[in-house]
Amino acid sequence: MLYTLYKSVDNTVKHRTFTRHEELSTSRSSVDYSKTRMRIINNSMEINKGDFDAFVSNIINEKGDLSNSFKELAKMVSSSNFISDEFEILPGLIDKFIYFLNFGSECPFTLDILSILLNLWYISKFNPVLTNEALITTVFEYCKCSNLDFAKTALCSIANISTYIPTLVFSLMNDDFIEFLHSNIYKDSPNGKIDPILRIILTFCRIEQKNEILPHFFTFIPNFINSFFHKSSFIMVFVSEILFHMITTVDNAYTFSIENGLLNQIELTLKFCDPTRLKFIFRIISICLEHPDERPKFATIEFLQRIKDRLLMQYCSEDAFYLCNIIQILIPEMWQQIYEIGMIHKMIEISDKVEFHNKEYYAVCFNSFIMHATEEIRNEVLRPDENGENSIFIYFCNIVATISDFHYLFHLLETIERIILSDEYYVQLALNENLIDSLEAIDQSDEKISSLAQRIINLLIDYQRNHECQ
Structure with missing residues (x-):
């Protein structure tokens, strides 16, 4: 029974891991592009649509005080109450933007136009007027402008429109612009360019045609990673995702990363990066654990301790799946060390704080652990402590009604049944945790x-009846 159950649980884990990995690697719907968009919000003014239309009309028809119209329009679109999707942007306004931008940096309206575009391109639904190719191409040129304010605002604007139509924007980029990204990303100065440049590159890394796009950046990103990866938590977050996309997409990128020491930066990231933004570092580590040359670097007590230190920060984030996946990979060969450093107890201790969508990932780890641990260790982690808490079995009982995946739920119930049959103590514990109610609440369609x-319910009811008779 034990071997059969272990085999089932192991297959379940691999199936769920692969499915989740594919879902988050390939699905456009899983990408939150808003995290790479930027807005300049300078005020919270209420916006009068009539005034907005009047300023637009003045600009289109070149009437009145154009400087004031541009400044007021820039002020409106930088308001926290402005949503570009709710205002009509006339083609004539875009034509005027192109017209004035073509005068070059001497035009007095240039910075206002670029600021307006930065916020107009913070869009969430299709608006063909805002995707004018001539306008995008013109703004590209301002990214390379010697005027730092113009260049930064133009770069941020391109970063925003790239998240919306990345394929089109990339198709408009020429070799000169890619060379510009290359040369400017190395400038270790507080000029504000590195932020939008990383956002632009990251956006292109996420789109479906990665194979055509990433090689352009792989020529200079590795050196950048080694030079600047440790400079700030912000850079670590963005570059870790860029590196992940590269080693999973570009031919020989993984081997190249190893040879150039890029993966050595992972330890630094685990130590210094924002602990709630480690998803792609965890995913890269999972890849490394499958590589015979890299696995020994992570299958260590020191690494396990680092992971344990990050547990408390991950239980309510999407990153928890990837962290649990790493633990799951390491359990077969390192379950003893995982137990000895207190990682399992730490997971049990914080299990009541784990959010709904992460509960089954913790359960996968627990399930795998009890399948590998010796009987003595299994008994210790299954039974509650002196406070009647901190038990894997209690965790299993409490999450039965929350598991949405039928495939995993079946094997969880198999595990619960086996534990109950092993000792009457767990029957009473299951009754105390109202397991019957939880079992009756699950979807019965399978x-x-x-x-x-029903078999488990009958076991519990029979136990109750027998004890009542006694």
């Missing part, structure tokens, strides 16, 4: 799950 749940 015949195998329904049958197994």
Whole structure:
């Protein structure tokens, strides 16, 4: 029974890991592009649509005080109450933007126009007027402008529109612009350019045609990673995702990364990066653990301790899946060390804080652990402590009604049944945790799950009746 159960649980874990990995690697819907967009919010003024239309009309028809119209329009679109999707942007306004921008940096309206575009391009639904190719191409040129204010604002504008139509924007980029990104990303100065440049590159890394795009950046990103990866938590977050996309997409990128020491930066990132933004570092580590040359670097007590230190920060974030995946990979060969450093107890201790969408990932780790641990260790982690808490079995009982995946739920119920059959102590514990109510609350549409749940319910009811008779 133990071997059969372990085999089932192990297969379940691999199936769930692969499915989740594919979902988050390939699905456009899983990408939150808003995290790479930027807005300049200078005020919270209420916006009068009539005034907005009047300023637009003045600019289109070149009437009145144009300088004032541009400044007021820039002020409106930088308001926290402005949503570009809710205002009509006329084609004539875009034409005027192009017209004035073509005068070059001497035009008195240039910075206002670029600021307006930065916020107008913070869009969430298709607006063909705002995706004018001539306008995008013109703004590209301002990214290379010697005027730092113009260059930064233009770069931020391109970063925003790139998140919306990345394929089109990339198609408009020429070799000169890529060379510009290359040369400016190395400038270790507080000029503000590195932020939008990283956002632009990251956006292109995320789109479906990665194979065509990433090689352009892989020529200079590795050196940048080694030079600047440790400079700030911000850079670590963005570059870790760029590196992940590269080693999973570009031919020989993983080997190249190893040879150039890029993966050595991971330890630094685990230590210094924002602990709630480690998803792609965790994913890279999972890849390394599957590589025979890299696995020994991470299958160490020191690394396990680092992971344990990050547990408390991850239980309510999406990153928890990837962290649990690493633990799951390491359990078969390192379960003893994982237990000895207190990682399992730490996971149990914080389990009541784990959010709904992460509960089953913790359960996968627990399930794998009890399948590998010796009987003595299993008993210790299954039984509650002196306070009646901190038990894997209690965790299993409490999450039965929350598991959405039928495949995993079936094997969780198998595990619960086996534990109950092993000792009457767990029958009483299950009753104390109202397991019958939880089992009755689960979706009964799957015949195998329904049958197994009913079998456990019958075991618990029979136990109750027998003890009542006594």
